[in-house]
Amino acid sequence: MTDQNNGGLEQQPRRRGQGELEAQVLAALCKAPGAVTAAWVQKRLGGNLAYTTVMTILTRLHTKGVVVRKRVGRMFEWTAAADEAGLAALRMRKVLDAEADREAVLASFLTALTPGDEQLLRGLLAEASGEGED
Template structure:
């Protein structure tokens, strides 16, 4: 999976935080609080995200409303999978990654491994 570009990530961040279908106008208005950006630029990038399969859209009056297909966590997991895939020795890369984790993250990993083990037994 390719990492999202800067504006793609900025748009997706808003959609993930807002957790509701959103128009390009809402996204543009929010971005313009920080910096000027043209409506057409955001519309183009939203269309690109739709064509890449990151967003679904539906008509609401005359406007498209956009909703993410995947969660932020699913995106992060796919990036981690790609990062591990870049290594010639995935177990060693994974070991290095785990050594950088804090106690809460290690606890969450243990729970995920137990859950994955239970699924594998059935």
């Protein structure tokens, strides 16, 4: 078979979306029976993912405070310190922190919420401030 059969185009692997690989690594850690090695995570993710890529993602997650590592011999064992929702919340905070006008960003965010999400957010805010207590 030659390149002429597919119009001269090579089939490229699908690129992951931003944060998708971090979410996959974190999901694997959340399902782990305890502290696990990078090799364990690599095996759970399958595919052709290089060990060094898994280590890079784990290190980035550690820097973000989403995973915890403990040295065991010459390697690290990793555990999740936050779930996928915690990782999403961290990303949201970083975006907010990067903007000069926090009020404008939050106001824009609120106006884009669906009525159901707005009600959920109001309930969470009331709960966090203690308004829901007797």
